[in-house]
Amino acid sequence: MSEEKGAPPPVTTESGIPVEPLYSPASTTLDYGGIADPGTFPFTRGNFASGYRHKLWTFRQYSGFGTAAETNARYKYLLANGGTGLSVAADLPTQIGYDSDDPDVTEEVGRVGVALDTLADAEILFDGIPLDQVSTSWTINGTAAIMLAFYVAVGKKQGVSVERLRGTIQNDILKEYVARGTWIWPPEPSIRLIVDTIEFCAEHVPRYNAISVAGAHFRDAGCTAAQEMAFTLSDAVTYVDAVLERGRMSIDEFAPQVSFFFYTHNDFFEEIAKYRAGRRRWARLVKERWGAQNDSSCLFRTGCVAGGSTLQAPQAQNNIVRVAYQAMASVLGGVQSMFTAAWDEPFALPTEESTTLALRTQQILAHETGVGRTVDPLGGSWFVESLTDAMEERLVAIMADIDEHGGMVRAIEDGYVQGLIAEEAWTAQKAIESGERPIVGVNIFQTEEPPVDLQVYGMDDAGRQRQLDRLAEVKAWRNGDDVRRVLKDLQTAAEQPDVNLMPLLIEAVEAYATVGEITQALRDVWGEYRQPAVF
Amino acid sequence: MSGSPRRVLVAKPGLDGHDRGAKIVARALRDAGYEVIYTGIRQKVGVIAELALQEDVDLVGLSVLSGAHLGLARQVLEALRDNGLEDVKLVIGGTIPASDCQALRDMGVDAVFPTGTSIDEVVAGVNGLWPGGRGVSPRYRRREPLGEENDVVSA
Numbered sequence: 001m002s003e004e005k006g007a008p009p010p011v012t013t014e015s016g017i018p019v020e021p022l023y024s025p026a027s028t029t030l031d032y033g034g035i036a037d038p039g040t041f042p043f044t045r046g047n048f049a050s051g052y053r054h055k056l057w058t059f060r061q062y063s064g065f066g067t068a069a070e071t072n073a074r075y076k077y078l079l080a081n082g083g084t085g086l087s088v089a090a091d092l093p094t095q096i097g098y099d100s101d102d103p104d105v106t107e108e109v110g111r112v113g114v115a116l117d118t119l120a121d122a123e124i125l126f127d128g129i130p131l132d133q134v135s136t137s138w139t140i141n142g143t144a145a146i147m148l149a150f151y152v153a154v155g156k157k158q159g160v161s162v163e164r165l166r167g168t169i170q171n172d173i174l175k176e177y178v179a180r181g182t183w184i185w186p187p188e189p190s191i192r193l194i195v196d197t198i199e200f201c202a203e204h205v206p207r208y209n210a211i212s213v214a215g216a217h218f219r220d221a222g223c224t225a226a227q228e229m230a231f232t233l234s235d236a237v238t239y240v241d242a243v244l245e246r247g248r249m250s251i252d253e254f255a256p257q258v259s260f261f262f263y264t265h266n267d268f269f270e271e272i273a274k275y276r277a278g279r280r281r282w283a284r285l286v287k288e289r290w291g292a293q294n295d296s297s298c299l300f301r302t303g304c305v306a307g308g309s310t311l312q313a314p315q316a317q318n319n320i321v322r323v324a325y326q327a328m329a330s331v332l333g334g335v336q337s338m339f340t341a342a343w344d345e346p347f348a349l350p351t352e353e354s355t356t357l358a359l360r361t362q363q364i365l366a367h368e369t370g371v372g373r374t375v376d377p378l379g380g381s382w383f384v385e386s387l388t389d390a391m392e393e394r395l396v397a398i399m400a401d402i403d404e405h406g407g408m409v410r411a412i413e414d415g416y417v418q419g420l421i422a423e424e425a426w427t428a429q430k431a432i433e434s435g436e437r438p439i440v441g442v443n444i445f446q447t448e449e450p451p452v453d454l455q456v457y458g459m460d461d462a463g464r465q466r467q468l469d470r471l472a473e474v475k476a477w478r479n480g481d482d483v484r485r486v487l488k489d490l491q492t493a494a495e496q497p498d499v500n501l502m503p504l505l506i507e508a509v510e511a512y513a514t515v516g517e518i519t520q521a522l523r524d525v526w527g528e529y530r531q532p533a534v535f
Numbered sequence: 536m537s538g539s540p541r542r543v544l545v546a547k548p549g550l551d552g553h554d555r556g557a558k559i560v561a562r563a564l565r566d567a568g569y570e571v572i573y574t575g576i577r578q579k580v581g582v583i584a585e586l587a588l589q590e591d592v593d594l595v596g597l598s599v600l601s602g603a604h605l606g607l608a609r610q611v612l613e614a615l616r617d618n619g620l621e622d623v624k625l626v627i628g629g630t631i632p633a634s635d636c637q638a639l640r641d642m643g644v645d646a647v648f649p650t651g652t653s654i655d656e657v658v659a660g661v662n663g664l665w666p667g668g669r670g671v672s673p674r675y676r677r678r679e680p681l682g683e684e685n686d687v688v689s690a
Contacts, residue, residue, distance in 0.1 A: 092550035092601065096577075104579065107603035108550050181552020181576040221555050309555075313651055346650070347630070422558045429559050433653050533575035535545075535558035 013270040015226040017390045023382035030385050038375045040295075042283040044276050044388065046334040047299045051375030052366075058337035059362045060085040060137055060303065061355060066463050068124035071114040075129060077352070083359060085167075086129070086136040087339065089113035090147070095182040097143050097519025100467045109464050117471045117516070119509045122150035123157065132160040136167035137212070137303070137337075142184040144171035145197050146515055149505040152205070168209035168259055168303070171197055174235040175214055177412045177529065178421065179221035184519060187409050189526040192497055195242050200502035202254040210254070211239060212303065214261040220309045222425025225270050226391060228262060229278045230398035231417060233285065234408045236260070237399075240290060246498065251290040255297035263308045264326040264333070269387055271326070272378060275302065275333030277391035304330045307341025314449070315441030319343035324361050331371050332378055338362060415532035422535050471514070478512035486511050487521040494525040541593040542570045543661075546583045548611060551601035552576040556628060556650075560596060563654045564661060569594075580607065584614035587623055594661065599629040605638060612643050624664050628652065 011019045020027060036042065039049030048055075061078055075086050090113040093105040099117050100109045109115050116122055126136075131154065138147045148169050155165050173190040176183045183190070194211060201210035215232035223231070236258065243254055260278070264271045283298035292298055306326035311319045320343045327340050340358040342350030350358070365371060378384040405411040412418070431437035438444045486508045493499040508518050545561040547554055554576050565571040572590055574583060587595050595615065599607055608627055615623055627639060628648035636647045646660045 096550055098550075105550060107606045108601060111602055112551075176552075179552070179555075181554070220553070347632075422562070425555050426559055426562055429654060433655070531575045533573045535561040535571075535573050 013225075013387070014265070014267040015224040015270060015391075015394065017226070017270065017387065017394065019387075023386055025382065028382050028386055030382070030389070032380060035379065035385065038379075041287065041298060042280045043299065044280040045376040045379045047279070047301060047336070049375070051334070052331070052372030053375065056366050056372065057331065057335055057362075058085045058135070058303075059083055059359060059366075060087045060337045060339050061359055062087040062089050062139065062305075062339050066110045066114065067467055068114055068116065068121045070463070072125055072127055072129070074352075075125075078355075078359070079129070079134065081356065081359065082363065084134075085337065086134055088125070088136060088138045088140070088147075090138070090140050090143075091115045092182070094515055095140050095142060097146075097184050097515055097523075099471060099514045099516030100464070101471055102516060106464075109467060115467050116147075116150070117467070117514050118474045118512050119150055119153055120470060120474045120512065121467075122154050122509075126154050126158075130160070131155045131158055132164040134166075138167070138169045140182075141170050141173050141176045142182045142190070143515055143519060144169040145193050145502065145505055146509065146518055148197055148200075148205075148208075148210075149502065149509045152506055153510050162204050163206055165205055166207045168212045169197065170214055170261065171211045172214045172235060172239075172261075174238060174408055174412060175217050175231070177531070178231075178417050179217040181531070183529045183531075185522060185526040186529045187413070189494070189497075189522070190529075191239065191242050191409075193501060193522075194239055195246055196500045196502050198239070198243050198254050198257065199246070199248060199500055201257050202249060206257070208257065209259040209301075210257045212259045212261045213239065216261055216263040216305055216308065218421060219263040219265065221421050222309075222428055223421045224424055225265065225267065225274045226394040227398060227420065227424065229274050229281075229391075230395045231402070231408070232260060232262070233278065233281060233395065234399050234402045236282070237285065237289070238408045244290065251286065251292045252294045252297045255286055255290075255292060256299070259336075260300060260302035262302060262304050263310075264304050264306050264330040264335075265308070265310050266322060266326065268325060268329050269384060270391070271329040272333040272384060273387035273391040275304075275330070275335060276384070276388040277395060278302075279334065280388070281392055281395050301336050303337035303339070304335045305339045305341060306330060307339075307345060311341060311343070311346045312439060312442050313346040315447065316346060317343055318441050319346070320357065320361070323358065324365070327361055327365050328369070328371065331365060332376075334376065413532070415534035418532065418534040474512050475514075482511040483508075483513045483517065487513060487517060490518065491521050491525050494522055540568050540570050541665075542572070542590060543594045543596060544572050544574065544583070544587050544590060544592040545596045545598065546574040546578055546586070546611075547576040547598050548578055548580055548583055548607045549599060549601055549603050550577055551599065551603075553600045554598065556600070557596075557598035559654065560598070560628060560648075560657055563658055564596075567658045567662070569661075580610040580614050583611060584618045584620065587615060587620055588618045592623060594624040594626065594664065596661075597625070597627040597629075599627060599631070602630065604629060604631050605635060605642075608639055608644055609642055626661065626664075628657065 038046035091110050092108045094116045098105045100115050140147050198210040201208045213232050213236040215228035218231050219228040279300040282300040286292045286298040306323045323340050340361050342354035342358045344354045402411050405416050435443045490504045543564050561571045561573045624645045626646040631649040639647050648657050
């Protein structure tokens with residue numbers, strides 16, 4: 001017997017896109033003839049005609065803790081086990097521009113990543129790792145230009161010419177003002193420094209991505225998949241406009257070195273549609289807004305993380321399954337590199353064992369499941385193509401809303417974006433606590449289990465002391481006059497918005513100026529960002 | 536009977552900038568009837584204690600996800616004491632191992648809300664800090680507006 005019921009609530013994706021019970025030729029207005037092949041503008045079906053058949057995505061495991069020597073050992077382990085790219089996790093003082101001997105940051109030295117104070121640390125970090133044979137990704141923003149200077153300087157010492165260096169610096173400060181917060185200077189000079197790095201890489205380090213415009217942090221702060229992609233594209237528009245405004249480069253000269261970075265969460269098909277729609281929207285922006293001549297400038301090259309805030313502490317091994325599905329969605333969406341998070345991430349810095357399992361998750365996907373045999377296997381699916389179109393419509397609408405607020409910088413400075421994200425985070429939290437959004441082991445299928453004890457990594461006192469000792473040694477043997485002179489030159493150049501600071505930054509790190517000294521020198525000229533506290 | 540609601544300072548000490556949790560708790564407490572001020576991220580301990588004094592709060596809530604909770608809680612307690620704010624309650628939330636919860640209570644933290652605590656549990660826990668529930672603040676109110684919201688952040 002059926003009971004009278006009100007209309008059931010509409011079924012939607014997590015971003016609120018309606019999902020029909022069935023997709024068929026009759027329910028879609030898709031123009032299949034208009035869906036271009038992979039490797040063809042607007043790249044909905046992927047950047048490359050051959051997909052993953054000839055080149056798999058890069059397996060890139062985020063890693064770094066304690067001292068440079070400890071992290072160097074972990075890198076060698078990952079490379080020996082089939083990792084194909086390095087990813088540097090720096091500690092917070094390094095990311096925000098404080099030296100390990102700064103009394104305000106003692107608690108944080110080496111805690112969430114490796115401590116890098118001077119070029120001497122970077123030399124140890126990459127000791128025995130030939131920089132012409134690996135690519136290195138840096139999740140670092142405020143001090144990204146200094147890290148790029150480190151990498152160029154270490155390459156020189158290894159005898160690797162700068163044009164052979166490969167990798168990525170995240171270098172996306174706008175999202176740091178919104179989420180995670182490793183900002184240092186106000187937006188204007190920070191964007192100028194990003195423009196400097198983009199120009200420098202385009203001119204001298206052609207295989208290095210000067211920026212990885214990242215939505216992942218918006219996502220972890222609580223926004224939807226559609227907002228994540230749209231805010232990120234709006235950030236990218238801000239940076240590209242800034243490079244073009246300086247007037248030294250055309251879009252085709254630097255667009256190939258702009259890359260992207262996102263979280264892949266649990267809503268399987270929406271995540272796939274997010275990457276497909278984002279790729280198409282970016283291609284159209286590059287061609288239509290900035291008039292790129294080369295199709296290769298239009299490529300939306302992206303890395304991703306499977307894991308993040310979707311991972312749960314209760315029944316933590318369930319996270320292995322979550323990450324595997326997210327990894328598959330990422331590959332079906334056509335990403336270029338991936339980090340799979342370890343299952344114990346919600347409560348500990350991953351162990352060697354859990355890190356290896358996370359890497360194996362990608363290797364099984366790549367070598368056993370056959371997902372890479374054909375390019376964009378979901379292309380032409382009535383559902384996936386419809387969802388891709390609906391997602392692109394959302395992206396256009398959200399980006400137009402940001403434009404109406406005067407662009408991303410303005411929307412961040414007045415807290416508008418922060419407010420939108422806080423609203424979504426609140427809604428999601430309520431939906432989880434009410435059970436409206438089911439999460440296995442958390443609000444359904446719970447089991448009685450002893451509470452998991454969080455393990456917090458802290459650098460031991462001996463490690464911190466080694467770091468402090470090395471910093472003191474470097475300060476003792478370096479030429480203090482050289483350091484003062486180059487920092488002074490840097491400040492003079494920083495006052496002139498059209499001077500590219502990268503050559504001076506390289507000179508500064510080669511004189512063994514510290515990250516803290518360089519940051520402070522620029523803070524003296526540019527001031528410090530002041531945040532609106534919106535909740 | 537009239538009076539002002541209790542005032543809460545939600546604060547993020549240390550360098551960690553993940554404040555999704557801090558913002559959710561701030562909003563939950565506001566919805567529960569508290570007057571809530573959020574410091575924003577990366578606040579120095581001295582600034583937090585100074586704000587607690589200026590804003591005449593009844594409670595300081597720290598959010599720490601970097602693992603530095605023991606050291607930061609101790610420093611905030613000392614700074615509150617230095618400002619003569621012994622009667623201000625201190626609670627802390629974040630990635631806090633069970634083994635550290637007791638240590639935090641022992642040093643004088645009034646309540647600990649480790650990862651996984653629900654919104655309702657946080658609100659109930661805060662309400663329970665005062666005999667007879669959250670009620671009305673008995674403390675004398677000095678309301679010196681801080682000026683612009685973002686002025687709470689200093690170099």
